Amino acid sequence: MSDQTQAIRPAVIIGGNRIPFARSNGAYSKAxxxxxxxxxxxxxxxRFGLQGQRxxxxxxxxxxxxxxxxNLVRECVLGTSLSAQTPAYDVQMACATGMExxxxxxxxxxxxxxxxxxxxxxxxxxxxxxxxxEGLRAVLMDLSRARTTGAKLKAVSRxxxxxxxxxxxxxxxxxxxxxMGDHQAITTKAxxxxxxxxxxxxxxxxxxxxxxxxxxxxxxxxxxxxxxxKDTNMRADSTLEKLASLKPAFGKNLGAEATMTAGNSxxxxxxASAVLLGSEDYAREHDLPxxxxxxxxxxxxxxxxxxxxxxxxxxxxxxARILERNNLSLQDFDFYEIHEAFAGxxxxxxxxxxxxxxxxxxxxxxxxxxxxxxxxxNVNGSSLAAGHPFAATGGRIVASLAKxxxxxxSGRGLVSVCAAGGQGVVAILEAR
Amino acid sequence: MADKYLELVNSGFTKKLAKSLGxxxxxxxRRYAPGAPLLPGPLLLLGNSSAAQDLADTxxxxxxxxxxxxxxxxxxxxxxxxxxxxADPAELSEPMLAAGAALRRLAPGGRVVxxxxxxxxxxxxxxxxxxxGIDGTVRSMGREMRGGATAxxxxxxxxxxxxxxxxxxxxxxxxxxxxxYVDGQFIAVDSADGTLxxxxxxxxxxxxxxxxxxxxxxxAAIAQTLHRDGATVVVVDVPAAGDALARVANRVSGTALQLxxxxxxxxxxxxxxxxxxxxxxxxxxxxxxxxxxxxLANMDAARWDSVIAVNISSQLAMNExxxxxxxxxxxxxxxxxxSGIAGNRGQTNYAASxxxxxxxVRASAAAFAANGGGINAVAPxxxxxxxxxxxxxxxxxxxxxxxxxxxxxxxxxxxxxxxGLLASDAAAGINGRTLxxxxxxxxxx
Ligand SMILES: NC(=O)c1ccc[n+]([C@@H]2O[C@H](COP(=O)([O-])OP(=O)(O)OC[C@H]3O[C@@H](n4cnc5c(N)ncnc54)[C@H](O)[C@@H]3O)[C@@H](O)[C@H]2O)c1
Numbered sequence: 001m002s003d004q005t006q007a008i009r010p011a012v013i014i015g016g017n018r019i020p021f022a023r024s025n026g027a028y029s030k031a032x033x034x035x036x037x038x039x040x041x042x043x044x045x046x047r048f049g050l051q052g053q054r055x056x057x058x059x060x061x062x063x064x065x066x067x068x069x070x071n072l073v074r075e076c077v078l079g080t081s082l083s084a085q086t087p088a089y090d091v092q093m094a095c096a097t098g099m100e101x102x103x104x105x106x107x108x109x110x111x112x113x114x115x116x117x118x119x120x121x122x123x124x125x126x127x128x129x130x131x132x133x134e135g136l137r138a139v140l141m142d143l144s145r146a147r148t149t150g151a152k153l154k155a156v157s158r159x160x161x162x163x164x165x166x167x168x169x170x171x172x173x174x175x176x177x178x179x180m181g182d183h184q185a186i187t188t189k190a191x192x193x194x195x196x197x198x199x200x201x202x203x204x205x206x207x208x209x210x211x212x213x214x215x216x217x218x219x220x221x222x223x224x225x226x227x228x229x230k231d232t233n234m235r236a237d238s239t240l241e242k243l244a245s246l247k248p249a250f251g252k253n254l255g256a257e258a259t260m261t262a263g264n265s266x267x268x269x270x271x272a273s274a275v276l277l278g279s280e281d282y283a284r285e286h287d288l289p290x291x292x293x294x295x296x297x298x299x300x301x302x303x304x305x306x307x308x309x310x311x312x313x314x315x316x317x318x319x320a321r322i323l324e325r326n327n328l329s330l331q332d333f334d335f336y337e338i339h340e341a342f343a344g345x346x347x348x349x350x351x352x353x354x355x356x357x358x359x360x361x362x363x364x365x366x367x368x369x370x371x372x373x374x375x376x377x378n379v380n381g382s383s384l385a386a387g388h389p390f391a392a393t394g395g396r397i398v399a400s401l402a403k404x405x406x407x408x409x410s411g412r413g414l415v416s417v418c419a420a421g422g423q424g425v426v427a428i429l430e431a432r
Numbered sequence: 433m434a435d436k437y438l439e440l441v442n443s444g445f446t447k448k449l450a451k452s453l454g455x456x457x458x459x460x461x462r463r464y465a466p467g468a469p470l471l472p473g474p475l476l477l478l479g480n481s482s483a484a485q486d487l488a489d490t491x492x493x494x495x496x497x498x499x500x501x502x503x504x505x506x507x508x509x510x511x512x513x514x515x516x517x518x519a520d521p522a523e524l525s526e527p528m529l530a531a532g533a534a535l536r537r538l539a540p541g542g543r544v545v546x547x548x549x550x551x552x553x554x555x556x557x558x559x560x561x562x563x564x565g566i567d568g569t570v571r572s573m574g575r576e577m578r579g580g581a582t583a584x585x586x587x588x589x590x591x592x593x594x595x596x597x598x599x600x601x602x603x604x605x606x607x608x609x610x611x612x613y614v615d616g617q618f619i620a621v622d623s624a625d626g627t628l629x630x631x632x633x634x635x636x637x638x639x640x641x642x643x644x645x646x647x648x649x650x651x652a653a654i655a656q657t658l659h660r661d662g663a664t665v666v667v668v669d670v671p672a673a674g675d676a677l678a679r680v681a682n683r684v685s686g687t688a689l690q691l692x693x694x695x696x697x698x699x700x701x702x703x704x705x706x707x708x709x710x711x712x713x714x715x716x717x718x719x720x721x722x723x724x725x726x727x728l729a730n731m732d733a734a735r736w737d738s739v740i741a742v743n744i745s746s747q748l749a750m751n752e753x754x755x756x757x758x759x760x761x762x763x764x765x766x767x768x769x770x771s772g773i774a775g776n777r778g779q780t781n782y783a784a785s786x787x788x789x790x791x792x793v794r795a796s797a798a799a800f801a802a803n804g805g806g807i808n809a810v811a812p813x814x815x816x817x818x819x820x821x822x823x824x825x826x827x828x829x830x831x832x833x834x835x836x837x838x839x840x841x842x843x844x845x846x847x848x849x850x851x852g853l854l855a856s857d858a859a860a861g862i863n864g865r866t867l868x869x870x871x872x873x874x875x876x877x
Contacts, residue, residue, distance in 0.1 A: 039675065046678035046688035049709070081682045216671075219690045223674040287709050 011106035012283055012290045013429065014276040016399020017044035018120075019225035021271035021387035022232045028270040029126040031226060033062045033069060036272035037122035038076045040395075043223030044118065044274045045080055048288055054083035056114025059101040060121050060274065061091040063390035063420075064128045072122075095341065096299070096419035097121045098394020102275055103297035103427060115282040119398075120274035121391025127270075135163035173420065175305045180312070180420060181342065185251025185260050187310030188344030191351045195259035198343035199243040202264040202384045205340060209381025210236035217380055221399055233267055233387040250342075264343035269387030273395025275402075290432045291402035292413070297427035298322040304422040309362070312345045314424030315416040316352045320363040322426055330369040334411030334431075335376050335404055337397045340383040341418050349416065380404065393417060398429070405431035458839035459580035462541025464609035464849060466633045466660065471509030471607055472539040474499050479514030479527050483547070483594035487514070490595055494604070494632075502534045510543040510607055511535075516588060518548075520558045521565050528569065540579035545606045546570050547594050550587050550620065567618065574616030574872045575837050582606075582615040582838070582872075589622045597626035598861030604632060605853045613813075613846035615837050616872035619862060626860030635856040637662030640710040642702050644693050645720030647673035649817035650767070652680045653844030654717050654851050659684035661852050664710050668693065668702065669720070693720045693746040699753025713759050715855045718747045718766040718789075723819060725778040736781045743785030744792065751796060751807075761804040765854045766793055767847075768811040770870050786811070790866045797864025806863040808854045813870025814841040836871030 019039050022028045028036065037060060045051060060073045069075070074088040091101040102119035109117065142155035172179050188198070212218060213230060222229070248258035249265060276288075283290045300318035302309035315338075323330060330353060338346045352358045353369040360366070380400055383393060394417055401413040408431060415427040462472065474497035477488055484500075491498045491512075499508075511534055513527050531544065538544070551563035566585065573583035584606050588599055602619040605611050629635035641658045645651040646667035655665045665686035669677040674690045681688035689705045691698055706713035721743045724735035747766055754762055771779045772786025793809045800807045813836060814820060820841070850869045853859055 042682060043674065043678045043688075046681035046686075049681075049685065049687040051682055051685040081685075216695075219671050222671070223678050223688075223690070224672055225675055229672040229674070287711065289708070 008110040009112060009279055011109035011277055011294045012280055012432065013292045013294055013398060013402035014278055014283055014288045015044070015048060015291060016221055016273065016275040016395060016402070017047055017223055018221065018273035018392065018396050018399070019043070019271055020222055020228045020231050021269045021389055021392070021396075022228055023387060024125040024268035024270055026126070026232055026270075027226055027228045028124065031124065031270065032127050033065065033072060033122045033124055033272075034076055034079070036124065036225065036270065037062075037073070037120070037274070038079045039223070039225045040120060040122070040272035040274045041076055041080045041082070041118065044276055045082060046223070047220060048276055048286075050276075051081040052083055053116075054085045056087075056108065056117045057105060058082075058086060058088040058118045059091050059105050060088075060119060061093075061097040061101060061391050062122050063092065063094055063097060064123055064125060065092070091121075093425070094419035094421055094423060095339070095388070095390045095393060096417050096423060096425040097391035098273065099297065099398070099415065099417050099425035099427060100299070100394075102277065102294070102394060102398055103425065105277055106294040106297070109277055109279050112279075116276070116278040118274050118276055120272065120395040121393075122272035123389040123391045124270040125268040133163045135160060139163065173304075173311065179250065181250030181260060181265055183304065183311035184342045184344050185254065185258065187313060187348050188259060188342070189251065189254060189257065190310065191348040193259065193344050193347040193351065195244075197347055198259055198264040199240055201340070201343040201346060202243055203238055203240055205378060205381050205384035206235050206238045208379055209234050209385035212380035217403070221403060231386045233269060234381075234385050238263075260342060260344055264384065266341055266383045266388040269389045271387065271389035271392045273392040273399065275395045275399050289406070291406035292432055293430040294398075295412075295428040295430050296322055296326055297425060298325070299423065299425045301424075302422045309422070310348065311420075311422055312341055312418035312424070313348065313352065314422055315418050315426050316349055316358075317363060318424050318426040319353070319414070319416060320359070320365060320369065322428060323369070326428060328412075328428070330372060332412060333372070333376065333414045334408060335379060335401055335413040336372055337378060337382065337401050337413060337415045339388075339393055339397065339417040340378065341388065343384060345418055346377075394425070398427070401429055405429060459540060459578070461580045461612040461838065461840075462609045463612045463845065468609060470494055470496060470604070471543065472541050473497075473507045473509030475607075476502060476508050476511045476534055477514070478502070478511060478530050481514040481517040481594075483516060484514055486593070486595045487512070490600060502530050506537065507539045508534060508537045508542060509539055510545070511538065512603075513544065513546040514594070515546050515548045515566055516594065518562045518566075519556075521562045524562060524565060524569065535576075538581050540581065541609070541612075542579070542581040543607050543611070544573060544577070544581070544583035545603060546583070546585040547599070548585060548587055549590060570618070571616040571872070577615070577837065580612070580838065582611065584611065584614060584616065585618040587618050587620045589620070592621055592624055592861070596621060596624040596861055597628050597858050598623070600628060601626065601853060601856065601858035602862070605849075610849035610853070612849070613838065613842035613869050613871050614850060614867070615870075617868050619867060620865050621861045622863060623861040626858045628858050629856065634662035635858065636715070636852065639663040639714040639855075640666070640706050640712045641715035641717065641855065642666045642668060642706055642713065643717045643719055644668045646680055647676040649819060650812065650815060650844040650847050651717075651719040654719055654848040655680050655684050655686065657845065657848035657852050658715070658717075658855065659686065663715065666702075666706055666710065693750065694741050696749065698746060699750035702750065703753065703757050703759070713754075714761060714763065716750070716754065716762065716764045717851055717855065718750070718764065720746070721767055723779070723782050723822070725782065727778055728780045731781065739781040739785050740788075743782070744788040747789065748792060751792075755799055755803070758803055759805070761857070762800065763805045763855050763857075763859070764793075764800060764807040765851045766807065766809045768809040768866050770811050770813045770868060770873065773811060773868070793866065794864045801863055806860060808859070808862060808864065809866040810847060810850045810854065811866050811868045811870070812842065812847045813868065813873040815844055815847055816841045817844055836873030838871035840871065842869060842871055
C-alpha cells in the first residue's frame with residue numbers, strides 16, 4: 001500500500017438473508033424481481049432489527065430486468081421499513097452481480113465513506129422481460145414520430161406478421177451465439193472432465209445442502225417466501241445411478257462424448273439474496289454479530305470470443321491475482337466456495353489450477369497453484385443443488401461462507417463466481 | 433364473521449330486528465387505547481374497610497371521579513366493592529344490595545371489581561364462608577352484566593394491603609379497557625412486591641421481551657401489545673413461518689428469531705439472541721402452541737406426542753435454561769387454555785398440555801421468585817384466530833355466542849393485554865397463577 005492511501009478499516013459481514021431458491025416457472029412464477037428482493041430485504045431487516053435505520057447504501061441488481069425496473073433496488077428499499085433516506089443503486093455484472101455489489105460496498109466501508117450497507121441480487125426467469133422484435137420496434141418508433149395520417153399509414157404498412165414473434169432473453173452469448181452450457185461443454189471436454197466426476201460433484205452438492213438444512217444451518221440465513229421454505233431444486237434422495245441415467249443436455253454435437261446433463265448443470269432458478277455489511281463500529285454500536293471480514297475481491301475477464309479461453313474460466317485468473325496481492329497460496333483456505341454454474345466449471349477450474357502449463361502460460365506463474373483439499377469445497381452445497389438465480393448467487397455464497405467461518409472461529413474462505421461475457425469475480429473472507 | 437354479526441346486531445334496523453327476535457346481542461367491548469380514560473364515568477367505591485381512604489386517594493390520583501355514596505342518578509363508569517374485612521356471610525347483604533341498586537346506572541363497558549381475602553382452611557368457618565361466598569357471588573354478577581360490562585375480583589393474601597403494587601396494578605387493569613374480555617375472574621395477590629409503572633401507558637418501557645409463536649394469531653398480538661407498552665420485542669417462530677414472522681418483527685421494530693421451540697437448545701438460543709442483541713432478557717411469553725384434535729378413541733401417537741412436545745415439554749425445558757442462566761427479574765407468562773381447566777371434547781391431548789401449563793407455573797413460582805421474577809399463565813377461552821378457525825363452523829358459532837357471558841369470542845388483543853399485566857414489574861406480587869381471558873366461558877381451544 002502506498003503512503004498516500006488512507007488508512008483503511010475492516011469491512012465486516014454481519015449476516016445475510018435469502019428467500020429459498022425455486023426452479024423457474026414453479027413456485028415463484030407470479031413473483032417479480034421487486035417482490036423477491038423486497039422479501040429478502042424484509043427478512044434481513046427483521047433478523048437484525050434495521051427498521052427505520054438509514055443505511056449507507058443498498059446495492060443489488062438483476063441480470064434479467066424489465067426496463068420499467070430502472071431503479072429496481074431503490075424501489076425495493078422504499079417498500080421496506082428501512083429509512084426512506086437510504087440510498088440505493090442497481091448493479092449489473094451478469095452472474096457476478098451480487099459479488100460486485102457486495103465487494104464494492106465493502107470497499108466503501110473500508111474507506112470510511114459509509115458505515116453500513118446491504119448488497120445482494122435477485123433474478124427471475126419466470127417473470128423475464130420479453131422485448132418486441134426489432135422489426136416491430138422500428139415500426140412503432142416510426143409511428144410515434146409520424147405527424148400526418150399519410151406518414152402514419154406508411155409506417156404501419158411496413159409491419160409484417162413475423163414481427164409479432166417476441167424476443168425472450170436467452171443465456172446465449174451474443175458474440176458466439178452459443179449457449180453458456182455449450183460453451184462450458186467445450187471447456188469440459190478440453191480439460192477431460194469425466195461424466196462420472198461431474199455427477200459425483202452434483203450428488204455431493206445435493207447431499208451437502210440437505211445435510212445443512214438438516215442441522216438447521218439455514219435457520220438464520222433463509223426466510224420463507226410464497227409458501228416455500230427450502231430450495232425447490234434440492235434432491236436429497238438423488239443417487240449416482242439417477243444422475244447417470246440422464247441424457248446429455250449440452251455439447252450434443254460431441255455425440256457419445258457429451259457429458260453435461262440437466263443433473264450436473266444448474267437449472268434456471270428464481271430467487272433473491274441480501275447481505276448486511278458494516279464497519280466494526282457500526283456492528284458494535286448496534287449490538288450486531290461480526291461473522292467475517294470481507295478482505296478483498298478481484299474481477300477478471302477472458303477472451304472467449306476468439307477461443308483463447310473458456311467462457312467461464314475467468315475466475316482462475318482472478319484467483320491467481322488475488323492470492324498474489326494478499327500473499328497467500330491456494331492452500332491457505334479452510335473453505336472454498338466455487339459457484340457451480342456447471343459441475344464441469346468447478347472441475348475445470350480445479351484442474352487448471354493444478355496444471356503446470358496452464359498456470360505458467362496463462363496465469364504467468366512459476367509453479368501451479370496446486371490442488372485443494374476437496375473436503376473443504378462447497379461443504380454446505382452450492383448452485384447445482386440450491387439453484388442459481390443469477391444475481392442472487394453471490395449473496396447466497398457470501399452469507400453462508402461468513403457463517404461457516406464464524407462457526408469455525410478461525411481461517412479463511414475463497415469465493416469464486418464465473419459470469420457470462422467471459423468474466424468472473426473472486427473474493428477472500430476471513431473468520432471473526 | 434363474528435365481527436359482522438357484532439356490527440349488525442348493534443346498528444340501525446338490524447339492531448331492532450335482533451332485539452325483537454331475541455337473538456343474542458353481544459356488545460362491542462370497551463377496549464384500551466393509549467390515553468383513553470380509565471373508566472367511562474365516575475367510580476363508586478363501596479364498603480367500609482380500613483383500606484377505603486388510601487385506596488380512594490390512589491384512585492383520585494388516577495384521575496377518577498370517586499364517589500363514596502350510591503345516591504344520584506348519573507351514569508357510573510365502575511363500582512369497587514371493598515369486601516376484604518367481612519367476617520360473616522350476613523355482612524355481605526349491605527354492600528351487595530348497594531351495588532345492585534347502582535348496577536342499573538353502570539355505563540356500557542363499565543366495571544365491577546371486588547376486593548377480598550382468600551378462604552383458607554385455617555380461617556374460622558364463618559370467615560371462610562363469606563370469603564368463598566364472594567367467589568360465587570362475583571362470578572354470578574359477571575353473568576348478569578350487560579353492555580360489555582364485567583365483574584371481577586382481586587384476592588389479597590392476608591396482610592397484603594389493597595394499595596400493594598400488584599393489587600393496584602390488577603385494579604388498574606380490571607378497570608381499564610385492557611380487561612375487556614376478562615369476566616367473572618379473580619386475580620390473586622400474594623405479596624407486596626413490585627413497582628408500579630411511572631406511566632401506565634408504557635408499563636414495559638426499557639424491557640426486553642421474547643414472544644414465541646409470534647408469526648400470527650395471539651402471539652403476533654402479544655408482540656404488538658408489548659411493543660406498544662414500551663418493550664423491545666424478539667419474536668420467535670418455526671423457520672417455516674419466517675416470512676410472517678419477519679412482517680411482525682418489522683411492524684414492532686423488533687428482531688426475528690427463526691427457531692423451533694422444541695429444539696433441545698431453544699432456551700439457550702433465546703437467551704443468546706436477547707442478551708447479545710438487546711442486552712437483557714426480562715420477559716418470556718411461552719405462546720407457541722398447536723392443536724391436533726381427535727377423540728381419544730381415535731387418537732394416535734403423532735397427535736398426542738406433538739401436542740405435548742410443543743405445548744408443555746418445550747416450556748419445561750426452556751424454563752430450566754432460563755433458571756440456570758439466573759436472569760435477574762425474569763418474568764414468564766405461559767399460554768394455558770380453558771380446555772385445560774374445564775375440558776373439551778376432542779382435546780384430551782391438548783387439555784393435558786394446557787392443564788400441564790397451569791401445574792407448571794404453580795410449581796415453578798418459587799424458583800423464578802428466587803431470582804426476583806415470577807411465572808404465571810393466561811388461559812384464553814374462545815379467541816378468534818387461525819387456530820380456532822379450524823373448529824367446525826357450528827361448534828364455533830355455539831362456542832362464540834352462547835357460552836360466554838360476553839356472548840362473543842375474544843380477540844387476540846384481549847389475551848395480549850392480560851399477558852402485558854402479568855409481564856410487568858408491577859405484577860411481582862402475582863406468582864404461580866393462571867388468569868382466564870374467556871368472557872366467562874368454558875369453551876376454548
Ligand atoms: N385461539 C384460541 O382460542 C386459544 C385458546 C386458548 C389457548 N390458546 C393458546 O394460545 C396460543 C396461541 O394460539 P393461536 O390461536 O394464536 O394459534 P396459531 O396457530 O394461530 O399460532 C400459533 C403459532 O405458534 C407457532 N408454533 C407452533 N409450533 C411451534 C414451535 N414448535 N416452535 C415455534 N413456534 C411454533 C405456529 O407457527 C404459530 O405461528 C397457543 O398456545 C394456544 O394453545 C389459543
